[in-house]
Amino acid sequence: xxxKGSDAIIERFRHxxxxxxxxxxxxxxxGQLLAGYMCTHVPEEILYAxxxxxxxxxxxxxxxxxxxxxxxxxxxxxSHDCAYQGLAHNYDFLDLIVxxxxxxHMGEAFNVWVRFAGFQDKSFLIPYPHIIQTKPAAxxxxxxxxxxxxxxxxxxxxxxxxxxxxxAIRVYNHTRRLLKRLWEFLRSDNPPITGPEVATxxxxxxxxxxxxxxxxxxxxxxxxxxxxGKGPSGVRxxxxxxxxxxxxxxxxxxxxxxxxxxxxxxxCTATRYFWFEVPEGKPDKLQALAEGYISRxxxxxxxxxxxxxxxxxxxFIQQFIEDFKPDGVxxxxxxxxxxxxxxxxxxxxxxxxxxxxxxxxxxxxxxxVTQFRTQLEALVEIITRVxxxx
Amino acid sequence: xxxxxxxxxxxxxxxxxxxxxxxxxxAASMAGTFPQESREDISAAESAGLGFHSCSYLKLFVxxxxxxKIAIPDGTIKEGYPKPDLIWTTHLCSQHSKWYQxxxxxxxxxxMYPIDMIGGGNAExxxxxxxxxxxxxxxxxxxxxxxxxxxxSNELFIKAARNxxxxxxxxxxxxxxxxxxxxxxxxxxxxxxxxxxxxxRTTDETVRIYExxxxxxxxxxxxxxxxxxxxxxxxxxxxxxxxxxxxxxxRILRDAGAEIVxxxxxxxxxxxxxxxxxxxxxxxxxxxxxxDELDLSTRRKAITELVKIVLGWPTWQGVRSYWAxxxxxxxxxxxxxxxxxxxxxxxxxxxxxxxxxxxxxxIFKGEIPTVEYDSDQVxxxxxxxxxxxxxxxxxxxxxxxxxxxxx
Numbered sequence: 001x002x003x004k005g006s007d008a009i010i011e012r013f014r015h016x017x018x019x020x021x022x023x024x025x026x027x028x029x030x031g032q033l034l035a036g037y038m039c040t041h042v043p044e045e046i047l048y049a050x051x052x053x054x055x056x057x058x059x060x061x062x063x064x065x066x067x068x069x070x071x072x073x074x075x076x077x078x079s080h081d082c083a084y085q086g087l088a089h090n091y092d093f094l095d096l097i098v099x100x101x102x103x104x105h106m107g108e109a110f111n112v113w114v115r116f117a118g119f120q121d122k123s124f125l126i127p128y129p130h131i132i133q134t135k136p137a138a139x140x141x142x143x144x145x146x147x148x149x150x151x152x153x154x155x156x157x158x159x160x161x162x163x164x165x166x167x168a169i170r171v172y173n174h175t176r177r178l179l180k181r182l183w184e185f186l187r188s189d190n191p192p193i194t195g196p197e198v199a200t201x202x203x204x205x206x207x208x209x210x211x212x213x214x215x216x217x218x219x220x221x222x223x224x225x226x227x228x229g230k231g232p233s234g235v236r237x238x239x240x241x242x243x244x245x246x247x248x249x250x251x252x253x254x255x256x257x258x259x260x261x262x263x264x265x266x267x268c269t270a271t272r273y274f275w276f277e278v279p280e281g282k283p284d285k286l287q288a289l290a291e292g293y294i295s296r297x298x299x300x301x302x303x304x305x306x307x308x309x310x311x312x313x314x315x316f317i318q319q320f321i322e323d324f325k326p327d328g329v330x331x332x333x334x335x336x337x338x339x340x341x342x343x344x345x346x347x348x349x350x351x352x353x354x355x356x357x358x359x360x361x362x363x364x365x366x367x368x369v370t371q372f373r374t375q376l377e378a379l380v381e382i383i384t385r386v387x388x389x390x
Numbered sequence: 391x392x393x394x395x396x397x398x399x400x401x402x403x404x405x406x407x408x409x410x411x412x413x414x415x416x417a418a419s420m421a422g423t424f425p426q427e428s429r430e431d432i433s434a435a436e437s438a439g440l441g442f443h444s445c446s447y448l449k450l451f452v453x454x455x456x457x458x459k460i461a462i463p464d465g466t467i468k469e470g471y472p473k474p475d476l477i478w479t480t481h482l483c484s485q486h487s488k489w490y491q492x493x494x495x496x497x498x499x500x501x502m503y504p505i506d507m508i509g510g511g512n513a514e515x516x517x518x519x520x521x522x523x524x525x526x527x528x529x530x531x532x533x534x535x536x537x538x539x540x541x542x543s544n545e546l547f548i549k550a551a552r553n554x555x556x557x558x559x560x561x562x563x564x565x566x567x568x569x570x571x572x573x574x575x576x577x578x579x580x581x582x583x584x585x586x587x588x589x590x591r592t593t594d595e596t597v598r599i600y601e602x603x604x605x606x607x608x609x610x611x612x613x614x615x616x617x618x619x620x621x622x623x624x625x626x627x628x629x630x631x632x633x634x635x636x637x638x639x640x641r642i643l644r645d646a647g648a649e650i651v652x653x654x655x656x657x658x659x660x661x662x663x664x665x666x667x668x669x670x671x672x673x674x675x676x677x678x679x680x681x682d683e684l685d686l687s688t689r690r691k692a693i694t695e696l697v698k699i700v701l702g703w704p705t706w707q708g709v710r711s712y713w714a715x716x717x718x719x720x721x722x723x724x725x726x727x728x729x730x731x732x733x734x735x736x737x738x739x740x741x742x743x744x745x746x747x748x749x750x751x752x753i754f755k756g757e758i759p760t761v762e763y764d765s766d767q768v769x770x771x772x773x774x775x776x777x778x779x780x781x782x783x784x785x786x787x788x789x790x791x792x793x794x795x796x797x
Contacts, residue, residue, distance in 0.1 A: 069752065072747075074740075104710070104741060105740070112749075116749075116752075127510075127518075129506050129522075130481040130487075130506045131506040135529070136525035136529065137506070140508075144518070147518075300488075301484040304481065304487045306503050306504060306530070308502070309490065309495075338443075338445070338740050339485065341439075341443075342489075342491070343488075344439070345439035345440055346495055
């Protein structure tokens with residue numbers, strides 16, 4: 001049966017997440033320049049302003065046998081999988097590969113592309129501060145973004161004007177607002193869209209041309225606003241952690257023995273990707289970009305306020321808990337990830353104080369469905385026993 | 391308290407009564423002095439919620455905080471973890487500043503100042519990076535004054551800065567003497583001799599130690615002396631100092647007349663060299679007299695020279711730059727006339743000590759006998775000792791065969 005309305009749009013987004021290279025190639029066939037990027041700290045606006053569509057490199061969820069002789073086995077499966085995409089030549093058609101200095105694991109995935117997958121002469125690493133909440137960090141970012149802009153200008157053989165940048169900033173901010181609106185549907189107890197569907201759309205937006213993405217998002221939001229809810233939420237679960245593009249996990253959360261609903265994901269493949277805006281209309285566009293990117297929900301690899309050592313992300317998480325009212329939290333992170341477990345250990349006491357039960361799931365190349373199901377059902381059982389649902 | 395990968399001299403601007411507990415040296419010396427206690431510290435940290443795959447230095451260190459006791463290399467264990475006045479540290483890898491966030495949290499919120507040393511190949515020659523790190527240190531000095539209520543002394547700082555630079559340069563010179571055949575020092579002696587440069591390199595006393603050592607090792611070279619007379623095979627080693635915790639590994643090499651004569655860990659963590667010159671790495675030492683002539687007349691000038699020297703450390707250069715790491719290995723093999731390259735990535739260290747080496751084995755195996763096995767800096771559970779021993783024996787055979795073929 002052909003899907004209609006919001007379901008048809010969601011289906012189109014899902015199709016894109018299932019085969020990002022196919023979507024990217026369709027853009028290239030229309031003459032579009034494409035740049036792969038490996039971390040969401042890349043200021044995509046600079047690429048977009050130059051007429052290049054940024055395409056996030058995501059996993060293929062296949063065996064890591066090929067990457068083991070290029071990257072140590074104790075690097076996370078997401079970084080292995082992204083390295084695999086280069087070694088398997090799944091993205092040879094890209095015009096560029098770029099990343100920003102972020103976590104060491106993803107840095108190595110980028111290195112594999114540059115050293116061993118033929119991208120040596122078409123790559124750029126943007127030096128990006130690791131401690132972002134400082135005055136010197138902002139200045140450094142402006143200088144660094146400036147060098148990146150120069151590289152891109154040389155690549156496309158034209159200058160990127162302030163008008164180009166302002167236009168790109170506005171297009172990207174529009175995407176961010178629409179995605180935010182989509183997630184906000186999940187605050188309701190009877191939303192017209194499910195958490196896994198919102199996660200799918202958010203993931204698709206990371207590999208899409210934002211103009212096309214915005215058109216689809218506008219239609220989707222409009223259609224959802226007129227749509228009745230899909231039924232009352234079950235146990236409301238919030239996910240917090242690292243990169244996860246395995247949408248099957250989110251579907252699993254909504255298909256447990258007891259009814260549970262995914263209502264929020266704090267990760268760089270979900271809300272951390274877009275939950276910020278770049279100031280518009282500022283005279284210095286690179287300064288505006290720096291301000292915008294500093295205001296993001298921090299990645300755990302970059303979250304350390306000098307003077308106190310505070311983790312600023314925790315403030316966001318507590319705000320999200322207040323706004324989205326989860327009954328439980330799922331810590332979902334990549335096995336071997338370094339910064340995430342260091343945050344979990346400090347975040348648990350905060351959740352305990354709030355009386356919110358939690359569980360930890362460690363991700364690998366493939367998902368151990370039965371184990372995860374058992375853990376999630378145990379969490380839901382704990383929640384329903386302690387706080388009986390009406 | 392904090393990382394000894396930091397620029398340390400600013401702490402000495404607060405006075406001569408500032409004492410430092412450095413994370414990695416403390417954890418390493420504990421593992422060597424109290425192996426059983428160290429295991430319990432690591433287990434305690436894991437029971438308290440730290441990940442199995444996290445850095446074992448970090449876990450050993452946090453484990454002591456969890457158990458509320460501290461071990462001291464003189465052989466005593468004191469009950470009650472000493473609360474530091476402040477934490478001054480760096481962001482080296484994705485765990486490093488998290489390490490001290492956790493310590494600060496567990497000790498009730500110790501003020502901490504992490505410095506983003508956004509290193510990687512040639513960083514000390516990039517004014518953008520140098521200024522960025524200098525600006526953070528300038529702000530950090532203001533923070534030190536606010537937190538301690540003490541006035542910062544430029545005079546004390548500048549003196550400490552010159553000492554810090556001098557120690558790093560002297561250590562580079564001492565290491566460079568191992569180019570001679572026979573190499574005067576082996577890896578175990580280098581490991582034993584570099585802690586003063588790691589723990590506190592800002593004092594006159596430390597400078598005197600390394601000046602005396604430099605003279606002594608020079609004399610060894612002049613008279614053909616060495617601590618390891620049988621050096622049939624000269625090895626270049628990339629990895630953390632696991633032979634410290636596993637003397638049996640060093641013994642296999644020694645029994646075969648093979649010695650580690652150069653390593654990025656002992657050379658590069660506390661030593662400075664010429665670094666990238668015309669696009670290629672050079673392990674040539676810097677002239678110690680150059681340090682005496684450095685213009686450190688103002689706070690900013692002293693900060694700038696310090697930042698350049700610390701960003702120039704080989705280990706900083708290699709952490710985030712595969713090409714610098716490769717260039718270092720290539721230069722070390724040539725300059726130290728190596729017969730083999732031994733790579734030992736540490737399972738719980740995510741920096742160059744783990745991943746860069748996997749790629750390096752792929753690159754170097756066609757050029758020189760190369761073996762790679764996993765190790766861990768202080769967590770003995772993660773070391774496949776029998777496997778590593780077999781690979782080390784194989785490595786010796788490879789070098790033997792290579793030598794026979796070349797003869």
